[in-house]
Amino acid sequence: MTATGPQFITSAGNALLKDLRRLAQDSTAYRKQGRVWLEGDHLCRAALARRVVPALAVFSQSLWEEAGHQWPDLGTRTVVMADALFASLSGLESPGRMGFVLDLPGTVQLQPEAPSLILDRLQDAGNVGAILRCAAAFGFPQVLAMKGTAALWSPKVLRAGMGAHFGLHLVEGLETAALDALRVPIVATSSHAGEWLHQAVLPWPCAWALGHEGQGLGDDIASRAGVAVRIVQPGGEESLNVAAAAAICLHASAAARAG
Incomplete structure (x- = not known):
């Protein structure tokens, strides 16, 4: 997805992995980090369909090897990690095998006349x-x-x-x-x-x-x-x-x- 290729994470002690785990498993971590975690093919494609560009794309190694080439090149930082590491950060019983990190929208004002x-x-x-x-x-x-x-x-x-x-x-x-x-x-x-x-x-x-x-x-x-x-x-x-x-x-x- 990037010209320089993905970053590979192999250590369970990796700082980024720990941050992603908090985003995926703590319901209010997004407020502290200013970022949102999307997990799974459907949610990520739904974001892309609305022209939302992720700050970070995360793939399990097996999915990257099988289908990484099928994802568009968004110029986004890409991380690939062993399947077991991805499973350790996921909040799902069946991990989604890939996810996006999005920047949380800034201050949003109420629109007085909107339904x-x-x-x-x-x-x-x-x-x-x-x-x-x-x-x-x-x-x-x-x-x-x-x-x-x-x-x-x-x-x-x-x-x-x-x-x-x-x-x-x-x-x-x-x-x-x-x-x-x-x-x-x-x-x-x-x-x-x-x-x-x-x-x-x-x-x-x-x-x-x-x-x-x-x-x-x-x-x-x-x-x-x-x-x-x-x-x-x-x-x-x-x-x-x-x-x-x-x-x-x-x-x-x-x-x-x-x-």
């Missing part, structure tokens, strides 16, 4: 990643993660997002007062109160607010909402998984806009 998704203290990385996929699919380009929400650029959220990150404007660590800058109405979600989603007149553009998996949406955000909705559940379950609810709500917005 948005507000995440209020969501804890589960899988839920957060799935919701980012929904935001990208249904035309909500901005995601606002309130303080206490799972780290958006953590390895687990990145894997669950399946590349959605690279098409979204992500702002995290926000205090509630930051939402006062929004110039689009907030739509609150609830398991027990508000209009039925299928009967509600949904504003566009808007900002959907989704709350903590157990506690729901906080009162400080709910009080800022102009509309509150709930999803009809004839099966009688107490509540839906928050990622499933997000898919239903954002699809309803997209369908109303299209219709």
